[in-house]
Amino acid sequence: AQKVTQAQTEISVVEKEDVTLDCVYETRDTTYYLFWYKQPPSGELVFLIRRNSFDEQNEISGRYSWNFQKSTSSFNFTITASQVVDSAVYFCALSENNQGGKLIFGQGTELSVKP
Amino acid sequence: NAGVTQTPKFQVLKTGQSMTLQCAQDMNHEYMSWYRQDPGMGLRLIHYSVGAGITDQGEVPNGYNVSRSTTEDFPLRLLSAAPSQTSVYFCASRTPRGTEAFFGQGTRLTVV
Numbered sequence: 093a094q095k096v097t098q099a100q101t102e103i104s105v106v107e108k109e110d111v112t113l114d115c116v117y118e119t120r121d122t123t124y125y126l127f128w129y130k131q132p133p134s135g136e137l138v139f140l141i142r143r144n145s146f147d148e149q150n151e152i153s154g155r156y157s158w159n160f161q162k163s164t165s166s167f168n169f170t171i172t173a174s175q176v177v178d179s180a181v182y183f184c185a186l187s188e189n190n191q192g193g194k195l196i197f198g199q200g201t202e203l204s205v206k207p
Numbered sequence: 208n209a210g211v212t213q214t215p216k217f218q219v220l221k222t223g224q225s226m227t228l229q230c231a232q233d234m235n236h237e238y239m240s241w242y243r244q245d246p247g248m249g250l251r252l253i254h255y256s257v258g259a260g261i262t263d264q265g266e267v268p269n270g271y272n273v274s275r276s277t278t279e280d281f282p283l284r285l286l287s288a289a290p291s292q293t294s295v296y297f298c299a300s301r302t303p304r305g306t307e308a309f310f311g312q313g314t315r316l317t318v319v
Contacts, residue, residue: 096249098249101247127307127308129310135295135312135313136310136312136313137297137310137313139307139308139309142306142307183249183250185250192238192240192255192256192257192263193237193238193239193240193255193257193301193302193303193308194240194252194255194265195240195242195250195252195299195308196252197242197249197250197251198249199247199248199249200247200249
């Protein structure tokens with residue numbers, strides 16, 4: 093069965109610290125997709141990244157980077173030099189191939205960045 | 208470009224009342240789905256659709272009905288609202304090719 097676990101419920105850091113949000117997933121499918129979404133206090137869901145199961149290259153986008161490791165079934169998200177505007181709930185999600193577009197979400201990690 | 212539009216944004220219902228949450232997308236996406244978000248539980252799938260005329264249940268379907276008569280619209284019906292259905296509801300659409308899901312702004316529903 094598919095499952096996504098975000099073990100960190102809440103993280104609090106001081107501005108400019110680096111922070112890593114963990115995501116561990118379970119799936120029996122060989123073709124799947126992993127996502128990260130950000131939910132700021134305003135409530136909308138903002139897409140951050142998509143990664144398919146055949147692409148294990150790490151990705152960097154500005155202060156954001158993602159580490160995908162199939163060997164440990166993890167897709168971790170690092171924010172470098174965090175800012176107050178990064179304060180939000182972050183969700184990791186899994187989508188398996190040919191499953192009607194269903195997304196399986198983790199419980200979310202609430203990140204608080206203090207000035 | 209509107210994307211995914213949900214209405215209403217807020218709603219208060221009395222126990223036993225029925226209502227329909229509307230969801231429309233203008234991206235011609237085949238896949239649409241409804242999720243509910245509760246504290247500490249992430250987003251859970253209620254119902255989903257892979258195309259007009261085709262719907263299926265997700266993880267938490269009880270108390271909800273859906274239909275998909277057109278590609279654009281995917282309404283969610285609460286038949287007899289219960290306090291346990293107090294939640295934030297999100298509609299999403301995406302293509303079959305593994306792209307990201309586009310989400311509506313959400314509907315905050317309170318059942319008293």
